[in-house]
Amino acid sequence: xxxxxxxxxxxxxxxxxxxxxxxxxxxxxxxxxxxxxxxxxxxxxxxxxxxxxxxxxxxxxxxxxxxxxxxxxxxxxxxxxxxxxxxxxxxxxxxxxxxxxxxxxxxxxxxxxxxxxxxxxxxxxxxxxxxxxxxxxxxxxxxxxxxxxxxxxxxxxxxxxxxxxxxxxxxxxxxxxxxxxxxxxxxxxxxxxxxxxxxxxxxxxxxxxxxxxxxxxxxxxxxxxxxxxxxxxxxxxxxxxxxxxxxxxxxxxxxxxxxxxxxxxxxxxxxxxxxxxxxxxxxxxxxxxxxxxxxxx
Amino acid sequence: xxxxxxxxxxxxxxxxxxxxxxxxxxxxxxxxxxxxxxxxxxxxxxxxxxxxxxxxxxxxxxxxxxxxxxxxxxxxxxxxxxxxxxxxxxxxxxxxxxxxxxxxxxxxxxxxxxxxxxxxxxxxxxxxxxxxxxxxxxxxxxxxxxxxxxxxxxxxxxxxxxxxxxxxxxxxxxxxxxxxxxxxxxxxxxxxxxxxxxxxxxxxxxxxxxxxxxxxxxxxxxxxxxxxxxxxxxxxxxxxxxxxxxxxxxxxxxxxxxxxxxxxxxxxxxxxxxxxxxxxxxxxx
Numbered sequence: 001x002x003x004x005x006x007x008x009x010x011x012x013x014x015x016x017x018x019x020x021x022x023x024x025x026x027x028x029x030x031x032x033x034x035x036x037x038x039x040x041x042x043x044x045x046x047x048x049x050x051x052x053x054x055x056x057x058x059x060x061x062x063x064x065x066x067x068x069x070x071x072x073x074x075x076x077x078x079x080x081x082x083x084x085x086x087x088x089x090x091x092x093x094x095x096x097x098x099x100x101x102x103x104x105x106x107x108x109x110x111x112x113x114x115x116x117x118x119x120x121x122x123x124x125x126x127x128x129x130x131x132x133x134x135x136x137x138x139x140x141x142x143x144x145x146x147x148x149x150x151x152x153x154x155x156x157x158x159x160x161x162x163x164x165x166x167x168x169x170x171x172x173x174x175x176x177x178x179x180x181x182x183x184x185x186x187x188x189x190x191x192x193x194x195x196x197x198x199x200x201x202x203x204x205x206x207x208x209x210x211x212x213x214x215x216x217x218x219x220x221x222x223x224x225x226x227x228x229x230x231x232x233x234x235x236x237x238x239x240x241x242x243x244x245x246x247x248x249x250x251x252x253x254x255x256x257x258x259x260x261x262x263x264x265x266x267x268x269x270x271x272x273x274x275x276x277x278x279x280x281x282x283x284x285x286x287x288x289x290x291x292x293x294x295x296x297x
Numbered sequence: 298x299x300x301x302x303x304x305x306x307x308x309x310x311x312x313x314x315x316x317x318x319x320x321x322x323x324x325x326x327x328x329x330x331x332x333x334x335x336x337x338x339x340x341x342x343x344x345x346x347x348x349x350x351x352x353x354x355x356x357x358x359x360x361x362x363x364x365x366x367x368x369x370x371x372x373x374x375x376x377x378x379x380x381x382x383x384x385x386x387x388x389x390x391x392x393x394x395x396x397x398x399x400x401x402x403x404x405x406x407x408x409x410x411x412x413x414x415x416x417x418x419x420x421x422x423x424x425x426x427x428x429x430x431x432x433x434x435x436x437x438x439x440x441x442x443x444x445x446x447x448x449x450x451x452x453x454x455x456x457x458x459x460x461x462x463x464x465x466x467x468x469x470x471x472x473x474x475x476x477x478x479x480x481x482x483x484x485x486x487x488x489x490x491x492x493x494x495x496x497x498x499x500x501x502x503x504x505x506x507x508x509x510x511x512x513x514x515x516x517x518x519x520x521x522x523x524x525x526x527x528x529x530x531x532x533x534x535x536x537x538x539x540x541x542x543x544x545x546x547x548x549x550x551x552x553x554x555x556x557x558x559x560x561x562x563x564x565x566x567x568x569x570x571x572x573x574x575x576x577x578x579x580x581x582x
Binding site for chain 1: 376514
């Protein structure tokens with residue numbers, strides 16, 4: 001048996017692909033675009049190793065755990081029941097809005113117990129830009145959208161992933177006399193996750209921030225600031241980039257002249273940290289990616 | 298039906314694996330009972346000095362094949378590149394980009410995929426000469442450095458350049474009670490002294506101050522109890538993690554020798570029960 005079917009040699013190189021298999025039955029085609037419809041949903045995954053992600057797993061994750069670990073010798077006591085907040089057997093309370101007594105105590109919640117699974121890590125980076133001129137003429141947004149696309153490389157449902165939203169239009173929510181109206185396009189935002197997120201962070205830290213003039217670092221809040229405010233417990237670090245920073249991104253640098261004007265933006269680094277001190281834990285993580293933080297002098 | 302069933306499974310299977318931390322609590326089956334003694338235990342502090350990887354890890358054969366496959370999918374499905382947004386139409390840079398792009402297509406899909414453009418041989422030659430001129434002007438002396446350092450070939454265990462892809466740890470051969478043994482630099486804490494301060498003091502005394510180092514946290518990352526058959530005062534070591542950023546170790550008087558080694562190389566040097574105590578604090582990366 002084995003003599004009749006000697007083991008076939010594996011491909012010489014795994015990077016080279018041989019001839020495609022012969023087409024027996026042609027694929028169905030979209031009636032409108034005439035493009036072939038594949039048998040399966042094709043989803044693009046990581047196509048190159050990510051340097052900063054490797055750095056996180058090789059070095060930062062351990063350090064972040066050692067720096068943020070809070071030792072608890074006994075399991076936590078259950079929360080004190082002031083009044084029964086929700087009784088599923090009570091038909092009156094069952095489908096009613098039933099908030100806890102005294103609010104949800106968002107700023108007072110302690111961080112969850114430290115486990116290897118919830119070591120602080122970067123979840124996503126959100127770039128967000130508001131454009132005043134877009135209120136008058138929405139055409140002004142086109143340059144901003146193009147810049148965001150060039151910066152992030154994200155497209156809607158890119159690589160077949162349904163959760164990738166690409167560059168989104170931000171619309172007005174409130175009506176403020178003489179300024180903004182509900183539902184008019186006033187800005188753009190884009191969410192970065194995974195490898196594009198780490199690529200953006202590397203570009204920001206290596207190309208943009210070192211070339212900014214008079215940039216001392218990201219300012220830490222003054223010492224007396226509350227640790228219980230919503231921003232301090234949500235594990236998000238936000239910075240603002242001035243319009244002068246945009247031409248330093250290498251994707252923009254190659255053809256700065258193609259954009260009508262440089263755009264500033266907010267950058268939100270969203271981590272999985274929650275509870276009291278979450279923003280400080282997020283800052284500790286980001287400083288490991290060489291994002292510089294300074295104090296007010 | 299099948300696709301509806303299969304999709305969540307797929308998504309679950311490809312979600313990013315949570316890589317194990319270097320230090321994860323392990324529950325040993327047989328709890329170690331030290332011999333009882335009335336004397337107070339002696340507390341030691343020790344610093345695990347780490348040189349983080351300076352090179353990216355080399356992808357495995359599987360990873361390389363996976364990336365090549367994903368690059369082909371990406372190339373097949375990407376949005377059309379807006380050439381006129383990045384290049385002036387008809388410019389030399391544009392045709393240079395097109396030539397390079399055709400080369401990349403040929404690499405990805407094979408020689409038969411890319412159709413020959415019908416241009417005359419003369420214009421092709423003139424374009425080629427222009428490209429050569431561009432290449433001459435842009436020539437730089439930057440060359441890729443090899444991923445293997447000469448220190449690797451020379452088996453220079455004291456060099457910080459060796460094993461760029463791995464985490465390296467400082468191991469010293471220290472003389473204690475007249476016996477020399479390999480281990481992380483350590484020393485006893487004094488009465489009333491905080492553990493992390495004692496760690497720093499002994500670290501500077503044993504390794505010198507000719508380096509830029511940083512002790513990661515004030516909390517110990519692990520503990521080791523030396524097993525001794527006689528009921529002597531117990532000997533407990535607390536470990537702290539530190540990083541070296543620049544400089545080199547200048548060993549103190551009691552240190553006979555030092556090496557920069559990976560986790561696996563530590564195992565061959567230290568005593569068995571010491572290895573069992575410290576192995577979970579070290580990184581496999």
